[in-house]
Amino acid sequence: MAAEAGKVDPMHQFTIEPLFGTEGWQLAGYHIPFTNSALWMALASLLMLVFVAGGMKRQLVPGRWQMAVESFTGFIDGLLAANVGPAGKKYVPYMFTLFMFILFANFLGLLPLGVVGLHAFTFTSHFSATGVLAVVTFAIVIIVGFAKHGFHFFSLFVPHGTPLVMIPLIFCVELISFLVRPFSLGLRLFVAMMAGHVLLEVLSSFVISTGNANIGLFAIAGLPSFVLMVGICALELLVAGIQAYVFALLTCVYLNDAENLH
C-alpha cells in the first residue's frame, strides 16, 4: 500500500494484478489474465449463488434466510412492476442478477480484510467493469426497443406535444441524452465507489502519517480523521447499497422506455 516509506498512495488500492501466474493467458489474441478484479467478480457471483441457494428450501412458511432471499426478489419484482409494469416481469432474472452482483461487489470491497492481511478489491470502482454492465443494459434497451416498436422507437426522442418547428432540435437533444445514458450509468457507479475508497484511504494516510510524526499532530489531525473514517465507513455502506439501487432503478427506467415508449 505504501508507495514510499511513510507515504500512502490512495490510488494503489485500485491496481489490477494478475493472480496465480496467469499473466500469460490469451484468448483470440486478447490478454485475459485472472486478476484480483476477476477474483472478486467470482466471489461476488459465488456469494450471490450461496445467498440465493440458501433461500431455495421453498417452504410454505419461510425461515429467516428464505425470507431474506424472497424479500430481495420481491424488491426487484416490485421495482420492475412500479417502473415498467406487467411487461417488466420477464426482466426479473436480469435485474436481480445485476442488482445483487453490484450490491455484493460494493459490500465485498468494503470488507475490512486488511486486518487479516488480505486486500479487498472493489471491481465496481473500475469503469472497465461498470461500463460492461452499463453497455449490456443499454444493449438490452436498444434491442428490446427496436424489436418491439421497430422504427417507431425513434418517437422516444420526440416527447408528446413538441411544436413542429422544435422537433429537429428536440430530437437531437433527446438523442444525445439517450446516447449519454450508458456513460452516465457506468461512470456514476465507478465514480461513487472510487471516491469513497479514495476518501477512506486519504483519511487513513492522515492517521498513519500523523501517528508516525508526533502525538500532538495525531491529536489534532489524526484522531479526528479516524473518527471521521468511522462515520464515512458507515456512509460508504449506505452508498454501496444506494449505488446498486440507483443502477437497478435507472435500468428499470430505461427498460420502461424500451417497453412502453412514453
Add this chain to the structure above:
Amino acid sequence: MPQIAQLGEFYASQIFWLVVFFGLAFFIVGRGMVPKVMDTVAHRDKQISDDFAAAEQARREADVQEEAWRARENARRAEAQGVIAEARSKAALATEGRLAETQRGLDAKIAAAEARIAEALAAASAEIENVATDAARDVVARVAGIAVDDGAARVAVKEKLAHG
C-alpha cells in the same frame, strides 16, 4: 489512476471475466434459482388467498345455515305457541263445561231442595189444617155440643186460615 493507466493492459481481462462471472450468475442464479423463489412466493400468496376465500366461503355458508336455523327455530316457536294457545283454549273450554255442569247440578239440587221445602211447607200446613180441624171440631163439640162433620169443619178452618 490505475483505472486509466492499466486500461490498455487489462481491459480485455476485465470485460472477459465480468462477462463470464456475470453470465454464470445470470444463468445459474437469475434464470435458474430466482424463478423458483418467485414461484414459491406466488404459490404461497395463492395459498393464502385461497385460504381466505375458503374462510370467506365457510363464513357465508355458516351465515346461511344460521339463517335457516333461525327460520326453523322461529317456525317451531310459532308452532309451540299455537300448541300452547290451543291447549289453553281447550282447557278453558273444559273448565267452562265443568263449571256449567256443576252449575246445572247445583241448580237441580237447589230446585229439588226448594221443592222439598215447598212440599214440607204444604205438608206442614195440611197438618196444621188437620190439627186445626180436629181442634175446631172438638171445640165445637165440647162448647156447643154440636157434632160437626169433618168436611164442614175443614171448610171452616180453611176459610179462617185463608183469611188469617
